[in-house]
Amino acid sequence: AQTVTQSQPEMSVQEAETVTLSCTYDTSESDYYLFWYKQPPSRQMILVIRQEAYKQQNATENRFSVNFQKAAKSFSLKISDSQLGDAAMYFCAYLLTSGTYKYIFGTGTRLKVLA
Amino acid sequence: DGGITQSPKYLFRKEGQNVTLSCEQNLNHDAMYWYRQDPGQGLRLIYYSQIVNDFQKGDIAEGYSVSREKKESFPLTVTSAQKNPTAFYLCASSAPGQSLYEQYFGPGTRLTVT
Numbered sequence: 001a002q003t004v005t006q007s008q009p010e011m012s013v014q015e016a017e018t019v020t021l022s023c024t025y026d027t028s029e030s031d032y033y034l035f036w037y038k039q040p041p042s043r044q045m046i047l048v049i050r051q052e053a054y055k056q057q058n059a060t061e062n063r064f065s066v067n068f069q070k071a072a073k074s075f076s077l078k079i080s081d082s083q084l085g086d087a088a089m090y091f092c093a094y095l096l097t098s099g100t101y102k103y104i105f106g107t108g109t110r111l112k113v114l115a
Numbered sequence: 116d117g118g119i120t121q122s123p124k125y126l127f128r129k130e131g132q133n134v135t136l137s138c139e140q141n142l143n144h145d146a147m148y149w150y151r152q153d154p155g156q157g158l159r160l161i162y163y164s165q166i167v168n169d170f171q172k173g174d175i176a177e178g179y180s181v182s183r184e185k186k187e188s189f190p191l192t193v194t195s196a197q198k199n200p201t202a203f204y205l206c207a208s209s210a211p212g213q214s215l216y217e218q219y220f221g222p223g224t225r226l227t228v229t
Contacts (some may be wrong), residue, residue, distance in 0.1 A: 006157075006168055009155070012179065033215070033216045035217075035218075040208075042222075043203065043222070043223050044220065045205065045207075045220035047217050047218075050215055052215075091157060091158065093218075095218075097165075097211075097216060098116070099208070100163075100165075100171070100209045101146055101162060101163075101165060102163065103148070103160075103174070103207075103218055105150075105157045105158040105159075107129055107155060107156060107157040108137055108157050
């Protein structure tokens with residue numbers, strides 16, 4: 001069975017600095033998607049970034065980028081120039097793009113941004 | 116604007132009562148999902164539906180029931196058999212094969228059972 005592990009329950013970063021959130025997953029499949037979702041205090045889930053497993057190039061979205069290591073089954077999120085609005089829970093998620101379309105979520109990392 | 120609505124935002128019930136949480140989407144998505152969120156446990160899948168009139172149990176389906184009679188609606192009933200129903204419930208939808216598999220979420224319902 002597929003699993004997603006986020007080993008950092010909580011992280012802190014100084015405003016304007018860079019922080020990396022880790023995520024590892026376990027799968028025997030080769031075709032899947034990976035996602036990072038943000039959940040601010042409002043609790044509305046927002047997609048931050050996604051990565052297709054067949055693409056070797058790491059995805060980037062403005063200040064957010066990923067380090068996708070397929071062989072190591074690692075999918076970390078880097079936030080550059082951290083802002084106060086980045087403070088939130090961040091969830092890593094995995095989707096097998098065949099069969100049941102079940103998304104598997106990690107337990108989340110709470111990011112605090114210090115002014 | 117297209118999106119997912121969940122109502123109500125806060126719900127209070129007495130123990131032993133069934134309660135139904137509403138989820139409606141106007142995104143024309145085939146797939147819909149219900150998750151439960153507890154502190155420190157991330158999102159756990161309760162039920163999901165890939166098409167109208169069909170749904171599958173997720174990882175924690177015991178004590179819950181769903182229906183999918185219309186494409187846009189996927190209500191969740193929390194029955195009295197659910198031992199610990201107090202939690203935050205999130206509904207989501209997606210269009211498999213489209214929108215690069217992005218899952219869209221509603222604003223959630225906080226259920227408190229006393």
